Amino acid sequence: MPQTKAILLDFTRCIGCEACEEACAQQNHLPEDPAEDQLSWKNFTVVLETQGQYYRKMCMHCVTPTCVSVCPVGALEKSELGPVVYDPHKCLGCRYCMMACPFQVPTYEWHNPIPVIRKCIMCNELVENGQETACSWVCPTGATRFGDRDKLLGIAKRRLAAFPDRYVQHIYGEHTVGGTSVLMISGVPFEDLGFRMDLSTEPLSELTWTVMSKIPNIVITGGILLGGLTWIIQRRMDIERENIYDSEDKQLPGGKHDGEGGGA
Amino acid sequence: MSTMVARFQDWFGTLSVRRRVAWVVVMLIILQGFYLTGRRFLIGLGDVTNLSNHFPWGFWIGFDVMGGVALASGGFTLCCLVYVFGYHRYHSIVRPTVLTAFLGYLLVAIGLLYDLGKYFNIWHAVIYWNPHSVMFEVAWCVMLYLAVLFLEFLPVVFEKFKMSKALRVMQKVTIPIVLAGVILSTLHQSSLGSLFLIAPEKLHPLWYTPILPLLFFMSAVAVGPAMVIVESCFSSRLFRRGLELPILADLARFLQVALLLYVGVRIQDIFVRGIQPELFTLQFETINFWLENLLFIIPIGILAVRRFRQDSRWLATASGMVVAGVVYNRLNVSWTGMLRASGTTYSPAITEILISLFLVTMAGVAFYFIGKHFPVFPDIDEGEVPQRGCLNPEPMDNENQA
Numbered sequence: 001m002p003q004t005k006a007i008l009l010d011f012t013r014c015i016g017c018e019a020c021e022e023a024c025a026q027q028n029h030l031p032e033d034p035a036e037d038q039l040s041w042k043n044f045t046v047v048l049e050t051q052g053q054y055y056r057k058m059c060m061h062c063v064t065p066t067c068v069s070v071c072p073v074g075a076l077e078k079s080e081l082g083p084v085v086y087d088p089h090k091c092l093g094c095r096y097c098m099m100a101c102p103f104q105v106p107t108y109e110w111h112n113p114i115p116v117i118r119k120c121i122m123c124n125e126l127v128e129n130g131q132e133t134a135c136s137w138v139c140p141t142g143a144t145r146f147g148d149r150d151k152l153l154g155i156a157k158r159r160l161a162a163f164p165d166r167y168v169q170h171i172y173g174e175h176t177v178g179g180t181s182v183l184m185i186s187g188v189p190f191e192d193l194g195f196r197m198d199l200s201t202e203p204l205s206e207l208t209w210t211v212m213s214k215i216p217n218i219v220i221t222g223g224i225l226l227g228g229l230t231w232i233i234q235r236r237m238d239i240e241r242e243n244i245y246d247s248e249d250k251q252l253p254g255g256k257h258d259g260e261g262g263g264a
Numbered sequence: 265m266s267t268m269v270a271r272f273q274d275w276f277g278t279l280s281v282r283r284r285v286a287w288v289v290v291m292l293i294i295l296q297g298f299y300l301t302g303r304r305f306l307i308g309l310g311d312v313t314n315l316s317n318h319f320p321w322g323f324w325i326g327f328d329v330m331g332g333v334a335l336a337s338g339g340f341t342l343c344c345l346v347y348v349f350g351y352h353r354y355h356s357i358v359r360p361t362v363l364t365a366f367l368g369y370l371l372v373a374i375g376l377l378y379d380l381g382k383y384f385n386i387w388h389a390v391i392y393w394n395p396h397s398v399m400f401e402v403a404w405c406v407m408l409y410l411a412v413l414f415l416e417f418l419p420v421v422f423e424k425f426k427m428s429k430a431l432r433v434m435q436k437v438t439i440p441i442v443l444a445g446v447i448l449s450t451l452h453q454s455s456l457g458s459l460f461l462i463a464p465e466k467l468h469p470l471w472y473t474p475i476l477p478l479l480f481f482m483s484a485v486a487v488g489p490a491m492v493i494v495e496s497c498f499s500s501r502l503f504r505r506g507l508e509l510p511i512l513a514d515l516a517r518f519l520q521v522a523l524l525l526y527v528g529v530r531i532q533d534i535f536v537r538g539i540q541p542e543l544f545t546l547q548f549e550t551i552n553f554w555l556e557n558l559l560f561i562i563p564i565g566i567l568a569v570r571r572f573r574q575d576s577r578w579l580a581t582a583s584g585m586v587v588a589g590v591v592y593n594r595l596n597v598s599w600t601g602m603l604r605a606s607g608t609t610y611s612p613a614i615t616e617i618l619i620s621l622f623l624v625t626m627a628g629v630a631f632y633f634i635g636k637h638f639p640v641f642p643d644i645d646e647g648e649v650p651q652r653g654c655l656n657p658e659p660m661d662n663e664n665q666a
Contacts, residue, residue: 072399073392093381098320110310115381
């Protein structure tokens with residue numbers, strides 16, 4: 001597996017300056033709306049505050065993304081470097097990605113007659129050119145940090161071990177839905193920040209793949225069974241009809257003919 | 265122009281008062297439908313729907329698509345009974361049933377165009393494949409099964425225009441087409457349930473189960489005969505024609521068995537997953553669960569009584585309840601069962617409901633015109649007086665003794 005890039009969010013270091021929001025809006029040409037407290041077509045990330053701690057919401061860039069697995073046309077893709085990217089030209093707007101995302105990240109342009117999905121793409125162009133994301137580059141305190149996933153995971157673990165009373169002992173995204181490329185550590189319990197702690201540690205795509213992978217079998221076995229069933233039933237009816245004719249024939253004087261293919 | 269007006273007046277004048285009112289209402293629904301269609305496609309989804317980022321699927325998916333597909337299941341269940349299992353006594357109701365299914369699927373496909381943001385890309389599933397996606401399966405099933413239903417209906421068109429050669433060709437390939445239809449329907453009905461397997465953290469446990477695809481398929485098999493009965497009763501009134509009561513009473517046996525199987529599996533699934541406490545908690549979801557499932561359980565009771573099974577009024581009531589129950593189930597899965605975890609609220613905008621009403625009305629009007637001008641019903645040209653309209657039980661009493 002190639003080394004994937006990731007973002008580490010250390011909420012205890014966030015000072016709520018919202019520089020990441022601004023940088024994100026500039027990079028992605030968004031009409032940033034500072035009043036917005038939810039992800040939307042205007043904001044790919046938002047900075048919020050709960051229990052005296054600032055925190056950020058953004059696309060988690062799952063290692064095995066649900067949205068990628070559910071998109072019927074492959075408009076969403078996990079790039080080799082880690083970002084989950086989106087091709088609006090393929091998209092048909094079914095919004096299954098929005099329905100399926102366990103983090104409720106993808107948003108839609110409801111106001112637009114020809115809408116597209118809007119979400120953070122981890123500054124894919126910059127990352128491909130060996131640069132870091134706009135939000136991590138601009139962060140003055142290192143609360144948002146860009147790097148290799150393994151290394152960031154190591155940093156997070158060291159911080160949790162070094163300051164056990166400053167942090168909740170959980171790295172959000174280490175295993176959540178099979179792991180994410182955005183890792184989060186916090187001083188406030190994640191539930192209180194609105195992050196679900198009851199999510200599976202397995203990728204959600206397994207749930208539908210167990211059904212989808214059986215389809216070729218269903219088609220082939222089902223086709224043969226149904227075809228065979230039809231043949232047997234039709235044949236029995238044919239034979240029944242012939243038997244009726246035969247018994248009628250016997251009663252007619254001198255008329256007995258062999259039923260075609262009666263037995264074998 | 266004046267002759268057209270005169271012809272219209274002639275035609276309108278022959279109608280009963282009730283039919284005149286019905287036509288005016290239909291015209292009003294269609295007019296507002298055109299207006300709202302314009303708003304949907306020129307201004308956007310936000311203008312006519314209450315959908316939001318945290319609730320991206322609403323009434324159109326739950327009712328038009330999931331309800332529409334389920335109610336079109338009469339097409340494959342009846343074709344399977346007639347052509348696979350050899351129940352040729354149901355032959356006379358195959359054509360109206362296939363027409364209902366075909367129009368139902370057309371409604372689903374057109375409803376999807378309203379719901380899809382980039383509807384003009386609907387064909388992309390043909391060229392960009394993602395076999396991991398249930399939606400990919402759904403897209404292919406809609407396309408292929410719509411084609412199959414068209415082929416199944418084609419003989420009616422050939423017969424109308426007396427194309428006997430084409431008709432003979434179609435008769436030769438009937439069985440393969442029917443088998444393809446049965447398999448595609450099995451896949452499609454179940455896949456609409458599979459869609460929700462991806463959201464264990466969003467769908468309420470009263471509905472989320474790993475066997476959701478099986479439950480969707482089984483309820484679709486049950487609603488097939490129910491829909492045939494409802495549609496037969498409806499068209500017997502619409503076209504003022506006789507009702508095939510003995511056939512429908514016979515079909516009701518299948519309906520009852522299918523209902524028993526479905527409810528049995530549903531109950532067993534709840535106990536296997538150990539969520540029976542949810543059944544008796546006073547909450548929004550539990551109320552919906554019971555209302556939904558009473559619409560399956562009560563018909564089992566009604567159909568268990570032989571006298572009711574052979575009475576068109578009871579038959580229509582029981583079948584109507586099953587139809588409502590399946591629609592309720594689809595709405596619970598896609599809407600009410602998803603609400604709590606979404607962290608937001610959603611109820612369909614009046615404009616969403618009006619557009620759905622418009623689409624259903626268009627399908628109804630198409631059914632009326634095709635039923636009137638094509639050889640769909642065996643006795644339609646004879647202009648029979650309704651001997652036994654569905655909701656007109658008087659002449660039934662003799663029948664009940666049989």
